Amino acid sequence: MPLNLQEDLTAIVRQEAELTLATFNLNDAWKLGALLHDIAVERNYGIVIDIRRFGQPHQQLFYTALPGTTPDNARWVQRKSNVVARFHRSSYQVGLHLQRSGVTFAEKYSLPDADYATHGGSFPLHVIGAGVIGSLTISGLVQRADHELAVEALCLHTGREYSSYRLSSEV
Numbered sequence: 001m002p003l004n005l006q007e008d009l010t011a012i013v014r015q016e017a018e019l020t021l022a023t024f025n026l027n028d029a030w031k032l033g034a035l036l037h038d039i040a041v042e043r044n045y046g047i048v049i050d051i052r053r054f055g056q057p058h059q060q061l062f063y064t065a066l067p068g069t070t071p072d073n074a075r076w077v078q079r080k081s082n083v084v085a086r087f088h089r090s091s092y093q094v095g096l097h098l099q100r101s102g103v104t105f106a107e108k109y110s111l112p113d114a115d116y117a118t119h120g121g122s123f124p125l126h127v128i129g130a131g132v133i134g135s136l137t138i139s140g141l142v143q144r145a146d147h148e149l150a151v152e153a154l155c156l157h158t159g160r161e162y163s164s165y166r167l168s169s170e171v
Contacts, residue, residue, distance in 0.1 A: 004168070005100050011167050012093045012147075019154045019165065020126045024133060026061060026124040029053075030158075032136065033062030036153045040066055041086055047149075048073040048142030051125075054085050054134050061134070079117035084124050084135040086111075091137075092120030092147040121146030123154065 046068020120143030
């Protein structure tokens with residue numbers, strides 16, 4: 001649990017507002033996914049990485065499951081990504097707002113937990129002039145770390161300094 005819920009929410013709102021993309025195509029999805037894959041392998045993370053474009057149906061642009069993951073991670077990815085598709089906000093931000101208000105996702109939205117997970121790890125892919133077009137989702141670490149890894153990768157991909165976007169350290 002974050003030390004300061006409001007501090008994290010403020011930082012996440014800034015992350016989502018500023019970590020936008022000028023364009024995003026299939027090649028960009030591959031580059032971002034490969035970058036994340038390399039980071040995960042270097043750090044020995046057992047994660048699933050998913051990049052998808054929204055639409056009917058959603059189009060999976062990049063997917064990999066690294067050693068240490070299970071089919072459950074793929075299901076978490078789908079559920080977290082559904083949150084971003086519906087709310088155009090990160091799954092972590094939605095979850096922290098619910099935590100702060102003291103209500104569950106099902107109570108507030110009357111949507112099934114089987115289809116949505118408000119745990120950190122899915123981040124909106126926001127293209128300038130087009131809006132939120134998809135999501136980058138990670139599953140396998142604790143939720144805050146899943147979220148932070150997505151932010152770190154987007155910073156690297158867009159040439160932004162991650163240290164100015166990272167959430168404050170927990171004690």
